[in-house]
Amino acid sequence: MNCEETRQWLGAHRDGELDLVSAAEVDQHLQRCADCTALARGRDTWTRALATAAPRYAPSENLQRNIEAMIARESRRENRRPVASRSIWQIFVGVTALAAMLVLGFELGARHEQAALFSRDLISRHTLAMNSDHLTEVVSSDRHTVKPWLAQHLDFSPPVVDLAVDGFPLNGARIENVGTTSIAALVYHRHAHVITVYVWPRGALGLPATEILRGFHVQPWQQGEWNFVAISDVAGGELSDFAEKLRRSIGAERL
Amino acid sequence: MASFDELMLPHLPSAYNLAHWILRNQHDAEDAVQEAYLQAYRAFARFSGQNGRAWILTIVRNACYGRLRRQKGTPAIEAFDEMTHSLDALAADESVLAERIREADGAKQLELALEALPPPWREMIVLHDLEGLSYREIAVIADVPIGTVMSRLSRARARLQNDLRARLAPPKSAAEAKT
Numbered sequence: 001m002n003c004e005e006t007r008q009w010l011g012a013h014r015d016g017e018l019d020l021v022s023a024a025e026v027d028q029h030l031q032r033c034a035d036c037t038a039l040a041r042g043r044d045t046w047t048r049a050l051a052t053a054a055p056r057y058a059p060s061e062n063l064q065r066n067i068e069a070m071i072a073r074e075s076r077r078e079n080r081r082p083v084a085s086r087s088i089w090q091i092f093v094g095v096t097a098l099a100a101m102l103v104l105g106f107e108l109g110a111r112h113e114q115a116a117l118f119s120r121d122l123i124s125r126h127t128l129a130m131n132s133d134h135l136t137e138v139v140s141s142d143r144h145t146v147k148p149w150l151a152q153h154l155d156f157s158p159p160v161v162d163l164a165v166d167g168f169p170l171n172g173a174r175i176e177n178v179g180t181t182s183i184a185a186l187v188y189h190r191h192a193h194v195i196t197v198y199v200w201p202r203g204a205l206g207l208p209a210t211e212i213l214r215g216f217h218v219q220p221w222q223q224g225e226w227n228f229v230a231i232s233d234v235a236g237g238e239l240s241d242f243a244e245k246l247r248r249s250i251g252a253e254r255l
Numbered sequence: 256m257a258s259f260d261e262l263m264l265p266h267l268p269s270a271y272n273l274a275h276w277i278l279r280n281q282h283d284a285e286d287a288v289q290e291a292y293l294q295a296y297r298a299f300a301r302f303s304g305q306n307g308r309a310w311i312l313t314i315v316r317n318a319c320y321g322r323l324r325r326q327k328g329t330p331a332i333e334a335f336d337e338m339t340h341s342l343d344a345l346a347a348d349e350s351v352l353a354e355r356i357r358e359a360d361g362a363k364q365l366e367l368a369l370e371a372l373p374p375p376w377r378e379m380i381v382l383h384d385l386e387g388l389s390y391r392e393i394a395v396i397a398d399v400p401i402g403t404v405m406s407r408l409s410r411a412r413a414r415l416q417n418d419l420r421a422r423l424a425p426p427k428s429a430a431e432a433k434t
Contacts (some may be wrong), residue, residue, distance in 0.1 A: 004344065006348070007344035007345045008342045008344045009342070010344075010345045011342060011343075011345060011405075011408070011409050011412065012342070012390075012405055012409075014410075015383070015390070017389070017390045025334040034296055038348060039345045039346075039348060039349075040345075041348075041349075041350065042345075042348040042349040042350040042353070043345060043349055043389060045349065045353040046349035046352060046353040046416075047384060048353070048387075049353035049354070049356050049357055050365070050380075050384050051384060052364045053356040053357055053361070053386060054288055054355070054362075054365060054366070054369065054384075054385055055366050056385065057271060057272050057275035057276070057281075057284070058268060058271065058272070059267050059268060059271035059285075059288070060281075060285070063267070063271065063285050063288065063289070063335065064264065065334055066268055066289060067264070067267070067289055067292045068260065068264070069292075070289065070292070070293055071259065071292070071296050072318070074293065074296055074297070106396070114300055117297070117300070121297050134325050137321075137324045139409075153324070155398065173289065173327075175320060175324070176313065177317040177319060178294070178298060178299070179294065179297075179302070179314065179319060180297025180310060180313045180314055180317070181296065182317060190382065193340075200265075207375050
């Protein structure tokens with residue numbers, strides 16, 4: 001290895017990130033080259049100085065307390081089961097589902113619970129986006145604007161269609177972060193209502209449960225390589241109708 | 256597995272430091288970190304148990320960039336011209352510059368120079384040089400290949416030092432003085 005090559009690898013070498021063979025070659029060069037060794041020492045000096053001189057921003061005590069309080073609230077909310085707000089039918093379904101879960105075993109029950117929690121999470125995101133004025137990050141009814149924007153910000157390019165002709169105009173899109181996975185959220189309008197369609201590649205994350213909660217319908221489905229979830233407070237029949245039109249439109253375009 | 260609090264709260268200092276470096280002010284950093292911890296709590300069932308620090312920092316980073324996107328309305332990271340994976344060769348003795356940043360004015364210029372870096376480069380220096388994460392961990396957090404981590408870090412360091420040298424050089428005239 002000559003000086004030129006060594007100096008290209010020196011950064012990674014000082015970071016301890018070179019593979020054994022390359023590291024050994026750099027070591028050998030450094031043993032016989034005073035100039036490169038001086039550069040290596042200079043880099044080490046710089047790295048130490050940087051770690052000391054650069055500001056390190058520390059969280060306030062308030063922040064930790066607020067986070068702990070928030071987690072405590074969230075945990076209470078998950079555990080709360082207000083029986084009074086449920087109909088007899090929902091209780092019956094709930095009990096039957098519970099019995100089924102016990103029969104099928106804990107493993108399945110855990111997955112079911114996860115799917116149900118995921119539904120609730122997506123509903124929260126839907127309502128939060130509407131109420132906080134952060135409904136969209138790209139505002140456009142043109143799929144030739146929305147699709148590339150999503151492709152730029154995600155590592156996948158979901159199908160995007162406008163259903164204005166059918167009375168469901170596309171409003172735009174945003175990105176939601178579910179744990180470490182980023183998913184697309186397409187925003188449609190239906191009269192005064194908002195429909196969010198979450199889309200992501202099938203392997204990345206499982207589907208949430210089909211659910212009706214506090215007037216919001218959650219309708220998940222798989223199509224091709226994609227997972228879709230439509231969420232809205234429009235009447236259930238309308239959401240199914242929308243989902244059907246979306247399926248057909250996407251299928252037709254072979255996106 | 257240990258509770259969420261036990262596993263994730265110890266990483267709060269790293270999480271906040273990263274958020275502050277990306278968003279550049281306390282208020283936004285606190286909001287982003289809170290949002291991230293809530294998302295992490297809700298997604299905790301999906302955490303595999305490996306490397307909690309990398310996991311929470313991924314979520315924090317995403318929350319920060321989400322915030323930047325919403326603030327500007329346009330892409331927070333403009334079409335970032337990633338050249339091929341070439342590494343900037345070490346060219347100059349960096350120990351002189353190292354001495355300068357140990358002084359008060361040098362440290363201030365360092366902070367400004369770091370803030371002036373484009374976020375994709377700045378975060379490489381924060382994650383590696385300030386937070387001590389490995390290339391592999393950074394690749395996971397920033398969702399890029401390891402080769403990209405290596406070249407971005409190399410480029411970021413070169414840019415940072417060049418910028419710093421310019422800032423620390425005596426001004427030729429009042430008009431040329433750096434802000």
